Amino acid sequence: MNQQLAAALAAEHAAIFAYGAIGARLSGAARREARETEAAHRSRRDALVILLTRDGATPPAPEPAYALPHAVTDSAGALRLAVTVEERTAAAWRAALATTTGAEREQALAGLTDCAVRATRFRRTAGTTPATVPFPGRQT
DSSP states (O other): OOHHHHHHHHHHHHHHHHHHHHHHTOOHHHHHHHHHHHHHHHHHHHHHHHHHHTTTOOOOOOOSOOOOSSOOOSHHHHHHHHHHHHHHHHHHHHHHHTTOOHHHHHHHHHHHHHHHHHHHHHHHHHTOSSSSOSSTTOOO
16 A cells, blocks of 8 residues: 555545534634535545555544644634644645556645645635745645
8 A cells, every 4th residue: 555645544534533623613604615625625535545445455544533733712723723734634645746656646636736725725714924835735
């Protein structure tokens, strides 16, 4: 099994968990965006499980819980967490790009791109500037 794809799956599991806390502190359009984002992560997770099990591998299961990098007590904290989640998940997909080819590489690129776009949306909603980063998924 490709370890970077397994790491991307683990990142997707963590993202899905985090969006429970994120969505609980948002309202209106931001809450709808969080729900749609969680659904997108679930869809990407499901596709990745299919990809990894296609050849008989056992993909990593989700943890029962994940430690959040900071408390989420209000909408600002929820938006900050959403950006962090998207950046971390983008980093996992970026790492997978180096070890994949063909359809797997296309899936990794789509994962990276989707996370980068969502992180930008959440930065804009939070009023964070700049709203974009030069190299999405690159750990600094």
